[in-house]
Amino acid sequence: MKLxxxxxxxxxxxxxxxxxGHRPAFNAAFADAGLDWDWDVALxxxxxxxxxxxxxxxxxxEHYNTEFQLPENSDAWIAGLHQAKTRHYVxxxxxxxxxxxxxxxxxxxxxxQSGLRLAIATTTTPENVTxxxxxxxxxxxxxxxxxxxxxxIVPKKKPDPAIFTYALEAMNLPAxxxxxxxxxxxxxxxxxxxxxRTVVTVNDYTRHDDFSAAVIxxxxxxxxxxxxxxxxxxxxxxxxxxxxxxxxxKAVN
Ligand code: XBP
Ligand code: MG
Numbered sequence: 657m658k659l660x661x662x663x664x665x666x667x668x669x670x671x672x673x674x675x676x677g678h679r680p681a682f683n684a685a686f687a688d689a690g691l692d693w694d695w696d697v698a699l700x701x702x703x704x705x706x707x708x709x710x711x712x713x714x715x716x717x718e719h720y721n722t723e724f725q726l727p728e729n730s731d732a733w734i735a736g737l738h739q740a741k742t743r744h745y746v747x748x749x750x751x752x753x754x755x756x757x758x759x760x761x762x763x764x765x766x767x768x769q770s771g772l773r774l775a776i777a778t779t780t781t782p783e784n785v786t787x788x789x790x791x792x793x794x795x796x797x798x799x800x801x802x803x804x805x806x807x808x809i810v811p812k813k814k815p816d817p818a819i820f821t822y823a824l825e826a827m828n829l830p831a832x833x834x835x836x837x838x839x840x841x842x843x844x845x846x847x848x849x850x851x852x853r854t855v856v857t858v859n860d861y862t863r864h865d866d867f868s869a870a871v872i873x874x875x876x877x878x879x880x881x882x883x884x885x886x887x888x889x890x891x892x893x894x895x896x897x898x899x900x901x902x903x904x905x906k907a908v909n
Contacts, residue, residue: 657830657832657833657905658833659772659833659834659835659898659901659905660772660773660828660829660833661765661772661773661774661775661802661825661829661833661834661835662763662772662773662774662775662834662836662901663774663775663776663777663820663824663834663835663836663837663852664774664775664776664777664836664837664839665776665777665778665836665837665838665839665840665843665847666778666784666785666788667778667779667780667805667839668777668839668843668859668861668862669757669837669838669843669857670756670757670760670788670792670839671754671755671756671757671760671788671792672754672757672859673749673754673784673788674704674859674861675697675700675860675861676698676753676838677745677748677754677841678699678709678745678780679695679751680748681741681742681748682695682700682709682712682741682745683695683738683746684741684744685738685740685743686714686737687740687890688852689737689740693716695716695719698868699720699863703715703716703720704840704861705822705842706747707741707779707814707815707879707886708779708813708815708843709741709780710734710735710736710738711813711830713734713737713738714730718787719823721722721755721841721868730870733806740785742781742784744785745787746783746784747786747818749784749787749788749791750787750790751879752790752791754788754792756792756793757857757877758878758882758884759876759878759879759880759884759895759896760877760878761792761793762877763877763896763897763898764777764793764797764800766897766898767898768800770898772898773799773802773827774800774801774802774821774828775801775802775803775804775805775823775826775827776804776805776806777819777820777823777836777846777847778805778806778807778819779806779807779814779819779821780806780807780841780874781807781814782804782805782806782807782809784806785804785806785822786798789801794797800855801824801825801898802826802827803826805819805820805821805823805826806819807895809822809862811872812821812841814843814845814846815842815843815845815846815849816843816846816849817845817846817847817848817849817850817851819846820836820845820846820847820849820850820852821850824850825850825875826878829871830851831850831851831852831853832851834852834853834905835852835853835854835855835871835901835905836853836855837854837855837857838852838854838855838856838857838870839857839858839859839862840862840865841862841865841866841867842860844856844865844867844870845868845869848869853859853871853904853907854870854871855870855871855872855874855896855901856870856872856873856874856878856902857875857876857884858873858874858887863887867887870885871904871907872888872904873886873887873888874879874886874887874894874896877895877896878893878894878895878896879895880895880900882907883895884896899905
């Protein structure tokens with residue numbers, strides 16, 4: 657089937673947001689609340705096994721900080737802490753410290769010029785998506801994406817396929833007409849669970865994950881002056897463009 661749309665994950669895929677964005681934002685919110693919790697780079701890598709910030713805080717308390725006495729209304733308490741984290745995260749992004757990953761802007765531009773439809777399917781909070789797009793591509797870029805499916809819009813977060821299924825239904829497209837872009841094992845399980853062929857671009861937190869279900873696993877989308885390594889074929893360096901994506905969209909897994 658002809659390729660009609662590209663569906664992008666956000667964290668780790670559009671930009672390397674986790675280590676230097678989400679992580680310090682969580683720590684700043686903890687400090688504001690008078691908590692002495694410190695999520696260092698290594699611990700945060702372990703906590704990334706759970707998607708969703710609120711879910712991640714609860715997982716931390718259940719597995720890494722079991723002494724901590726949660727207040728009675730723990731859902732509301734965690735939600736308040738997480739709102740503070742979102743405020744810090746949006747501020748960090750607005751400072752322009754987190755760039756898009758190589759090839760992202762180039763590919764979005766090419767897709768728009770060719771009339772491909774664009775969507776986002778992410779676990780992160782909607783404000784975070786807006787802040788990233790505004791800070792990196794300008795305010796008008798929000799309108800490039802026909803659907804921005806984010807956060808608690810579906811009852812189950814990745815690896816559940818619900819968020820990708822939601823985006824497909826909102827676009828009224830079958831999975832065979834689309835490609836997904838992901839950076840993590842949980843993300844890949846979600847996209848392939850929705851029937852989507854998926855291009856994976858790894859980052860330092862995810863490069864050792866099992867990506868055997870991806871149509872291709874790359875270091876990044878690549879730029880003309882810095883092509884990206886194919887992790888399963890290290891001699892091959894690629895610059896992901898629409899010609900290549902149309903071929904991948906035909907690939908049978
Ligand atoms: C992203 C996440 C998110 C962010 C934090 O996963 O797991 O939880 O780390 O965002 P994916 P919130 O890239 O697979 O969508 O704190 O806003 O939940
Ligand atoms: Mg991701």
